[in-house]
Amino acid sequence: MWFAHEHIDFRHAEMQSIISLLNIPIRYVEKPCVQKPYCIVELPSEDCVRKIASRSVLLKNCIELWARAKTVSQLHVNLKNSLKNSTGSWVAGEKDNDGVSSTCLCPKELIESSCPLKKSFKIEVETFCKHFSMQEKVSKIEIADGQRDLIQVHSLKKRQFIGNTSMDAQLAIIMANQAQVKLGDMVLDPFVGSGSLLVAAAHFGAYVWGSDIDYMMLHARTRPTRVGQKIRTKEESIRGNMRQYGTESRYLDVVVSDFSLHNWRSDLKFDAIITDPPYGVREPTEKIGIERDNYTLSEEHMVNHVPSKVEYGLGHIYSDLLNFAATHLEMGRRLVCWYPLVREEYQESQLPSHPCLKLVANSEQVLSKLAARRLLTYEKVLDDVPNMPLDPNAGVHNFREKYFTMGETTRRERKEKRAEEVAAYLARKMETTKYNDLM
Amino acid sequence: MLTSKCLKGVMTGYPLAINATDVKVTEVDFNPEFITRVIPKLDWEVLWVAANSIGHGEGLPKTLEPKFEENEDFLKKVHKVLLEVEVEEGSLTCPESGRQFPISKGIPNMLLTEAEVQ
Numbered sequence: 001m002w003f004a005h006e007h008i009d010f011r012h013a014e015m016q017s018i019i020s021l022l023n024i025p026i027r028y029v030e031k032p033c034v035q036k037p038y039c040i041v042e043l044p045s046e047d048c049v050r051k052i053a054s055r056s057v058l059l060k061n062c063i064e065l066w067a068r069a070k071t072v073s074q075l076h077v078n079l080k081n082s083l084k085n086s087t088g089s090w091v092a093g094e095k096d097n098d099g100v101s102s103t104c105l106c107p108k109e110l111i112e113s114s115c116p117l118k119k120s121f122k123i124e125v126e127t128f129c130k131h132f133s134m135q136e137k138v139s140k141i142e143i144a145d146g147q148r149d150l151i152q153v154h155s156l157k158k159r160q161f162i163g164n165t166s167m168d169a170q171l172a173i174i175m176a177n178q179a180q181v182k183l184g185d186m187v188l189d190p191f192v193g194s195g196s197l198l199v200a201a202a203h204f205g206a207y208v209w210g211s212d213i214d215y216m217m218l219h220a221r222t223r224p225t226r227v228g229q230k231i232r233t234k235e236e237s238i239r240g241n242m243r244q245y246g247t248e249s250r251y252l253d254v255v256v257s258d259f260s261l262h263n264w265r266s267d268l269k270f271d272a273i274i275t276d277p278p279y280g281v282r283e284p285t286e287k288i289g290i291e292r293d294n295y296t297l298s299e300e301h302m303v304n305h306v307p308s309k310v311e312y313g314l315g316h317i318y319s320d321l322l323n324f325a326a327t328h329l330e331m332g333r334r335l336v337c338w339y340p341l342v343r344e345e346y347q348e349s350q351l352p353s354h355p356c357l358k359l360v361a362n363s364e365q366v367l368s369k370l371a372a373r374r375l376l377t378y379e380k381v382l383d384d385v386p387n388m389p390l391d392p393n394a395g396v397h398n399f400r401e402k403y404f405t406m407g408e409t410t411r412r413e414r415k416e417k418r419a420e421e422v423a424a425y426l427a428r429k430m431e432t433t434k435y436n437d438l439m
Numbered sequence: 440m441l442t443s444k445c446l447k448g449v450m451t452g453y454p455l456a457i458n459a460t461d462v463k464v465t466e467v468d469f470n471p472e473f474i475t476r477v478i479p480k481l482d483w484e485v486l487w488v489a490a491n492s493i494g495h496g497e498g499l500p501k502t503l504e505p506k507f508e509e510n511e512d513f514l515k516k517v518h519k520v521l522l523e524v525e526v527e528e529g530s531l532t533c534p535e536s537g538r539q540f541p542i543s544k545g546i547p548n549m550l551l552t553e554a555e556v557q
Contacts, residue, residue: 249467
């Protein structure tokens with residue numbers, strides 16, 4: 001398996017999710033390691049390989065490994081030995097009447113004669129079997145491509161409706177894989193925004209629900225975020241995005257709703273919950289509320305009233321989200337969400353937790369020198385646990401405050417450093433002028 | 440699928456009554472597998488009442504037959520009412536408090552006012 005050099009920390013997690021979803025036994029010939037762009041594995045059949053490649057976005061392609069060795073001479077020996085393995089479709093069988101086997105890459109004798117110990121192997125690869133073009137040769141050893149092309153197809157640049165914090169196409173596909181979304185699943189994003197996570201989930205066959213507190217966002221009436229675009233067009237909507245990618249039939253609905261007081265029927269179960277909650281930096285963390293006591297609203301103001309919002313702390317959001325998932329997920333299914341943090345303070349024990357949910361994957365995407373976000377995947381392992389009170393670690397979840405104070409200190413440090421440098425430079429200059437004057 | 444139990448003093452807030460002023464029907468692909476999976480998640484009687492209240496209940500039985508998954512004609516009807524019929528404009532009404540939640544452009548607005556969450 002040959003991987004793209006991107007989101008390395010997600011590579012193994014994505015592959016594990018896919019093989020467990022497809023229930024394919026895999027044997028790692030070498031222990032998977034982030035230093036290598038490839039991973040040597042044994043899979044039961046080519047069909048399994050194709051199935052895996054049809055899901056993975058981090059996988060470039062799968063190539064059948066004929067032989068490998070540390071030295072050239074050993075490689076020749078191994079290659080010859082691998083010819084004895086008759087299961088591979090590329091090994092030549094009987095010759096056809098015209099002397100050239102068309103179904104196989106190379107007649108056996110040709111490979112054998114082209115692998116003399118004295119000759120360099122590299123040259124032979126390119127020159128043998130001239131009756132096949134290079135492309136045909138590659139197609140014989142390459143079994144399947146990963147879903148790298150899907151990144152372009154789903155690219156935000158070409159998407160009708162996007163917002164300030166729309167998820168990058170590749171990461172959205174990784175999330176759908178982490179959530180093990182499959183045909184006919186019912187999936188919810190409770191912080192849906194412009195619906196970029198739903199696009200990826202629907203691509204893999206899920207029927208999607210979304211909810212968000214932002215009325216203007218769901219009605220696509222926020223300011224356009226695309227450079228140079230002045231007004232949003234009529235077609236812009238989450239439904240419009242699904243139409244663009246041919247998955248409109250899997251759009252269930254979106255609802256304007258406050259997640260802290262959600263409206264879902266209490267016995268309703270989802271097959272997966274994928275979401276990217278607001279971090280309080282580029283999108284505010286809010287719920288309906290007002291600081292004032294005994295607030296009342298007259299009847300005439302009820303129509304078209306826009307309720308005021310109060311801070312909905314990250315600790316509360318994640319606590320509500322995990323409680324919600326514990327109640328509203330089908331058993332054995334997954335919650336996939338991002339979690340922002342300040343890098344140097346990261347401790348795995350401080351991640352949000354719930355007795356019903358087991359953390360099965362945790363991959364980091366570095367955002368800046370200070371901040372990162374982690375993609376957390378939880379699997380529901382227990383049922384019937386009452387709502388947990390607010391997470392005791394809630395205090396440490398104040399990402400916004402930390403992000404800005406840390407940013408502030410480094411900005412100040414940088415400024416001070418620059419000031420010192422300028423002062424030192426001026427002092428040096430003064431010295432030289434004095435020296436020059438003396439001369 | 441939605442309730443109004445977020446309102447203070449409302450115990451179940453279910454089912455919400457649908458009052459539709461504009462109903463749109465868009466044809467989309469039929470997937471019997473999904474429909475079969477989603478039916479057990481529904482409160483069938485509630486769906487039946489809701490479908491009839493917006494005038495799209497024709498052909499739907501009042502009670503769910505035991506082997507519905509084999510009846511493709513029935514699944515197609517459920518598909519139509521679940522995925523093709525959409526209330527564009529109208530409102531949802533809480534059965535206990537009478538509070539109305541408006542639906543505009545097919546999107547229900549379930550937000551409460553700040554007075555209601557105090």
